[in-house]
Amino acid sequence: MTNQNRKQTESEDQHRQQSLSTAAARLLTTTTKSPPQMQGITARWLLRFLPWVDVSGGVYRVNRRLSYALGDGIISCTEVGGVARIIPQELGELPLLRGYEEADVLDAIADRFVQREHAAGDLIVTEGQPADQLFVIVSGKVSMQRTGKYGDMLELGVIGDGDYFGVSGLLDGRATWDFSAKACTACKVVLLPRQAWTAAVEEHPSLAEHLQTVKEQLQKPQDKHGQASIEMSAGQRGEYELPTTFVAYERHPREYELSVAQTILHIHTRVADLYNGPMDQTKEQLRLTIEALREHQEWELLHNRDFGLLHNVEPKQRIQTRGGPPSPDDMDDLLSRRRKTQLFLGHPDAIAAFGRECNRRGVYPETIVVDGKPVQAWRGVPFLPCPKMPVSDTRTTSILAIRFGADHQGVVGLRPAQLPDQVEPGLNVRFMGINDKAILRYLVSTYFAAAILVPDAIGVLENVELGR
Numbered sequence: 001m002t003n004q005n006r007k008q009t010e011s012e013d014q015h016r017q018q019s020l021s022t023a024a025a026r027l028l029t030t031t032t033k034s035p036p037q038m039q040g041i042t043a044r045w046l047l048r049f050l051p052w053v054d055v056s057g058g059v060y061r062v063n064r065r066l067s068y069a070l071g072d073g074i075i076s077c078t079e080v081g082g083v084a085r086i087i088p089q090e091l092g093e094l095p096l097l098r099g100y101e102e103a104d105v106l107d108a109i110a111d112r113f114v115q116r117e118h119a120a121g122d123l124i125v126t127e128g129q130p131a132d133q134l135f136v137i138v139s140g141k142v143s144m145q146r147t148g149k150y151g152d153m154l155e156l157g158v159i160g161d162g163d164y165f166g167v168s169g170l171l172d173g174r175a176t177w178d179f180s181a182k183a184c185t186a187c188k189v190v191l192l193p194r195q196a197w198t199a200a201v202e203e204h205p206s207l208a209e210h211l212q213t214v215k216e217q218l219q220k221p222q223d224k225h226g227q228a229s230i231e232m233s234a235g236q237r238g239e240y241e242l243p244t245t246f247v248a249y250e251r252h253p254r255e256y257e258l259s260v261a262q263t264i265l266h267i268h269t270r271v272a273d274l275y276n277g278p279m280d281q282t283k284e285q286l287r288l289t290i291e292a293l294r295e296h297q298e299w300e301l302l303h304n305r306d307f308g309l310l311h312n313v314e315p316k317q318r319i320q321t322r323g324g325p326p327s328p329d330d331m332d333d334l335l336s337r338r339r340k341t342q343l344f345l346g347h348p349d350a351i352a353a354f355g356r357e358c359n360r361r362g363v364y365p366e367t368i369v370v371d372g373k374p375v376q377a378w379r380g381v382p383f384l385p386c387p388k389m390p391v392s393d394t395r396t397t398s399i400l401a402i403r404f405g406a407d408h409q410g411v412v413g414l415r416p417a418q419l420p421d422q423v424e425p426g427l428n429v430r431f432m433g434i435n436d437k438a439i440l441r442y443l444v445s446t447y448f449a450a451a452i453l454v455p456d457a458i459g460v461l462e463n464v465e466l467g468r
Helices: 003-016 022-028 045-049 088-093 103-111 194-203 205-218 269-274 281-303 328-335 348-361
Strands: 052-055 059-062 077-080 083-086 114-118 123-125 133-139 142-147 153-159 180-183 187-193 254-257 259-268 318-320 343-346 367-370 373-378 381-385 396-402 411-416 422-424 427-434 439-452 458-465
Touching: 045 281, 045 343, 052 059, 059 439, 077 133, 083 088, 083 187, 088 103, 103 194, 123 133, 153 318, 187 194, 194 205, 254 439, 259 269, 259 281, 269 281, 269 439, 281 422, 281 427, 281 439, 318 328, 328 348, 328 373, 328 396, 328 458, 343 348, 348 373, 348 381, 348 396, 348 458, 367 381
Parallel strands: 052 411, 318 458, 343 381
Antiparallel strands: 059 254, 077 083, 114 187, 123 180, 133 187, 142 153, 142 180, 259 439, 343 396, 367 373, 373 381, 396 458, 411 439, 422 427, 427 439
């Protein structure tokens, strides 16, 4: 159609029009607008559930009973060209080497480890055989089994990357394995023979001296949790001399310093002065900035290397899935390791994977209402989604089980008691002036941390597979 024909058509349309067009009418109307929207805002269930403790002075100290438990950590390895090697400093996670810092000796011990690989289904150690080696799992999963009272096999659990077993065999030449270890997947392990360990102790007097100190400490009375025992008696008759006792505290309790997340918000004075209706531009800019800070705050509470929950779970509270995807059996194992579990927290894909396992078995998880919203639950404990839970390149993730509150010796959130220019608990907005380009500047800060009061307040199910 030529320009002349188009103009002629428009002229004919205007001639036939009998009322004002909607396009022209909109020039005189007021548009109804939504507040600015932001993708990425989540439910932030962790921030909602955490009971917050007001902290004065920016530091929170967790006092516990004296504990003799040593090590029991995760040992990391390096792999170059398929050859695995213990990181020497990581040997300090072994109960026998906790606190030993002779770098050259640790390096010599690391060199004595031997690498082995096992296919799925291979027996790594056999119950009843001499226990004369220390094993560290570099990669893979290993099932621990023991013969039961009536000859059947009892499942003791599954261990994975960084776990170890066989420490007692290094010291006792007559020790035997009281369980069998079977590779659930293809496994790579490194092992230290007793002869190599004995040779290292003989060559380095400082190591022998350290081991003697450790043995004396471990022989002190302690309960099943490794805490200094409290002596008492019950059921006695007549005149009986009662035991005396006292409760010993940790000499160096852990202290948590409040962390901070900050940003500087810029708003041009022309925007704040002229384009401030019907919505307050400064208020909306601050609202979205605070939302972003809260999202980052929850991420830090999970991932921060110092106080993040994922990095501070006790090794004894870390368990592996039995078969890959999260099954009802795995969730029961996770639930049974603490009293009063109040929350399961997992990636939405982990919740979907758990639902698939339940469907496969014909099990139907219950639904409960949390904050007015129906959510999936297991054994009455809500299983809440958190997209900030990590998912690896191999499509594996973790599931947390948490008990909250100081009254239950659980997990607590930490924040300042009061801040200058506070707009929300633990968050303030401070005016920083106007620069030479007429830009308003606001410093937005939130201060926070999290503390685990006792080790069994939190547990994690690791290597949860999502791809099956």
